[in-house]
Amino acid sequence: MDYYKVNSKNLSLLKERVSVPTYDRTNVKAGILHIGIGGFHRAHEAFYTDELLNKNSNSNWGICGVALLSFDQRIYQTLKDQNGLYTLIVKELDGTLTKTIIGSIVDYLFAPENPIAVIERIANPEIKIITLTITEGGYNYNEATGEFEIENPSIQKDLKNPNDPKTVFGYLTQGLKLRKENNVSGCTIQSCDNIQGNGHVTKKMLLSYVKHAEPELVSWIESHVSFPNSMVDRITPATVSADMAALKETSGIEDAWPVVCEPFKQWVIEDDFIAGRPAWEKVGAQFVEDVVPYEKMKLSLLNAGHSVLGILGTLIGYSTIDEVVNDTVVSAFLEAYMEQEVIPTLGDLEGVDLNEYKKSLLQRFGNIYIKDQVDRICSESSAKIPKFMLPTVQSQLKDGGSIELAAFVIASWAIYSLGVDENGTKIPIKDAVKAVLHEKAVAAKSNPKAFLDIESIFGSLADSESFVEVFTKSYQNIMQFGVKKCLIDLNSKF
Incomplete structure (x- = not known):
């Protein structure tokens, strides 16, 4: 068996072995900026988006993935080397493996390498939705009081160095400020993390930071940014070397970081998108009034x-x-x-x-x-x-x-x-x-x-x-x- 690395050049060869994107990725624009391109995002939102693009739907809803933290360099480099492509391996209950090459991530940025590029991308008029998977701890609030922890050293550092941020709040604030200054329309910020009322929490924490960093921006955000709540579900264990070896052995595919997940998936979303959204309901997401x-x-x-x-x-x-x-x-x-x-x-x-x-x-x-x-x-x-x-x-x-x-x-x-x-x-x-x-x-x-x-x-x-x-x-x-x-x-x- 010949072995092929996952990249755009090899897609025509890989399609004989596994499912690959049926759409022309060169025509897909990134209308979504996603912060935190780990395994769950790639098994969930990126999967749904890939499914939608395969239906010949609106090609303005590709994803630009942002690796936020310094230890995210490996995933950034992997996506860069593989042109944003990766293999999703669904482990069915009977032990069979369903393998799909996902193509919805069409661009990628490494924030520590070029913070200004991320800020400018947040402000880009083509970006209509900013989604987050930054883990429960990434929202920087006190579990007992529910209040933003402004004294966090990383937060204090961002307040003093607004153009060289390290936290999601620093990036969002400067990106939204630039949208306002450039007279760009508003956008939606959507949390995909396991927090009850994740949209409400995201809004509260962001505005708590903005009040200290750029107080004049608060009213603009309240008028021009929506924060829908959502519920996400798909068990996505960490990828191990045995997964990569099995993929290579069974399909001849060399993927530096495939994603493994269960067959079950669920995404329930509050339909509150201020600048439009993908028709994710066509591929199984559920839009409701109350999540x-x-x-x-x-x-x-x-x-x-x-x-x-x-x-x-x-x-x-x-x-x-x-x-x-x-x-x-x-x-x-x-x-x-x-x-x-x-x-x-x-x-x-x-x-x-x-x-x-x-x-x-x-x-x-x-x-x-x-x-x-x-x-x-x-x-x-x-x-x-x-x-x-x-x-x-x-x-x-x-x-x-x-x-x-x-x-x-x-x-x-x-x-x-x-x-x-x-x-x-x-x-x-x-x-x-x-x-x-x-x-x-x-x-x-x-x-x-x-x-x-x-x-x-x-x-x-x-x-x-x-x-x-x-x-x-x-x-x-x-x-x-x-x-x-x-x-x-x-x-x-x-």
């Missing part, structure tokens, strides 16, 4: 479920999510958590059968071909737990519902934060506040409540006597008997 019920369902069931599996599975000694969920003791606990503590907080969702959704999640988590690493799921838990689990806890506390299962998970997180699993193996903790978590985790060994005293994560949860009582009992039981024995005992109760 909130859908995103609440997804965050508190799928995302929280992932965190439950990641934390408990890591402590037990598993390395991938499918291994964890295929342990019947853990999956029974997760099902009980969703049934007893989450679903009661969701109410009725039009067009959604929550029990069927719950079953589909267990099936998706259990896909043995995805091999989603538990350390990826557990990374930045300090930004995830407050969004995925704590709203459920607060709602249940308010209504007098069960909190025992959520408390068990958070107690497990406190023990996880010590950095060693139950087999004595070191846990590679990846978290922006890793040092604080470890400090409080050590203190919790003598006083479990100490872990809940991280106000930036838990807010006033430590003031809830009923939660502290259940949390403390769970912590002590796990330390004495281990996670698995405790799960068996809990499962017998629910």
Whole structure:
């Protein structure tokens, strides 16, 4: 078998082996600027956009991808070398691989290399939509108060060096300022991150920064920029060398950074685009008036479920999510958590059968071909737990519902934060506040409540006597008997 690298020159050869773009990429203009061109974006928004372009739809909706941070240089260089092309590998439930070359990213910029080029591109009249996947932690707000953290050193540096920004807020502010100065029409900024009310959050955080950086710009943004909420869903594990090797072996394709994902995908979007939008609904996206019920369902069931599996599975000694969920003791606990503590907080969702959704999640988590690493799921838990689990806890506390299962998970997180699993193996903790978590985790060994005293994560949860009582009992039981024995005992109760 001959081997071909992924690039524009080889597309005609690759089309004999896998699906490739049917549209002329040289005629596609970038009407979308996307910041954060990681795996999820390339499995989700870029995929939907590629599907739409394949329908011979409006060719003004290609994507210009921006690699924002210095450690994003590798993905930028890969896309540059491959002319923006990459392989999307969908791992079906039966183990088959569906392989597609995606062509919707038609331009790419590396922000640290040329900040002004990114600012000018944001101001380009052809850009109608700016989309973001900057992770939950990228929005720079205090988890407890919901307020923008203006004292963040990176933010302060951007305020002092507006033409050499490092944060998304610095870039957006200067780009929008240039749009205003050049009398360019407004645009839409759309978050594609797992944050409830992500459009509202994006607007609030951006305006909080703008009030300090360019206060005269605030009213222009409020009049000329829209911030639709959205809910995104597609499990996209980190690509590993085995994925690249399998792609080369089965299809003769050499791709320096393919993307692996599950077959399921979902995108629910508030239809609030001030300067037009692609007809993503033609390829499966759902436009609605109110995203909130859908995103609440997804965050508190799928995302929280992932965190439950990641934390408990890591402590037990598993390395991938499918291994964890295929342990019947853990999956029974997760099902009980969703049934007893989450679903009661969701109410009725039009067009959604929550029990069927719950079953589909267990099936998706259990896909043995995805091999989603538990350390990826557990990374930045300090930004995830407050969004995925704590709203459920607060709602249940308010209504007098069960909190025992959520408390068990958070107690497990406190023990996880010590950095060693139950087999004595070191846990590679990846978290922006890793040092604080470890400090409080050590203190919790003598006083479990100490872990809940991280106000930036838990807010006033430590003031809830009923939660502290259940949390403390769970912590002590796990330390004495281990996670698995405790799960068996809990499962017998629910």
